[in-house]
Amino acid sequence: MEVQLTCEKCQSSIEVIPSQSATKVKCSVCDHIEDIHFSEAHESSLLKECPKCSRKDFYKQKDFNRKVGVFLFVVGACFVPWTYGFSLVALWLVDLFLFSKIGNVVICYKCNTNFRKVSNSSEIAPFNHEMNDRIVYSDHDFEGKVLEH
Numbered sequence: 001m002e003v004q005l006t007c008e009k010c011q012s013s014i015e016v017i018p019s020q021s022a023t024k025v026k027c028s029v030c031d032h033i034e035d036i037h038f039s040e041a042h043e044s045s046l047l048k049e050c051p052k053c054s055r056k057d058f059y060k061q062k063d064f065n066r067k068v069g070v071f072l073f074v075v076g077a078c079f080v081p082w083t084y085g086f087s088l089v090a091l092w093l094v095d096l097f098l099f100s101k102i103g104n105v106v107i108c109y110k111c112n113t114n115f116r117k118v119s120n121s122s123e124i125a126p127f128n129h130e131m132n133d134r135i136v137y138s139d140h141d142f143e144g145k146v147l148e149h
Helices: 064-077 086-101 129-138
Strands: 002-006 013-016 024-026 033-035 058-062 102-107 114-116
Touching: 013 024, 064 086
Parallel strands: none
Antiparallel strands: 002 013, 002 114, 024 033, 058 102, 102 114
């Protein structure tokens, strides 16, 4: 499993390899020290709780840079007058291809820590707006259970 934390102080990315002996990580940009707690499950690529905030609420999404996606859409939209809309169809086909090839990333709702190469990612539900709002704005803890109505 690959873990990517976000520094609380400068919002830069901190790459970490799970190890039970690691209890602190240092940001290479601002030298801020973050506390982490890895377990044996983390070392075996199982994600049960977040090593940064100890929460069990995660979601999964495609591991694709959103800025690249917006750029591709803008380029496709710019060519619409000359291609009579076929540039958007071509862009849709490129998007469909990328969607089938790109893997998932699992993200903690509370602290936005990213986890790649998670072995139990099939058990994790996609993003839920209501869960996100309850966790972010009222600090609700779902304890890993998916919100269902």
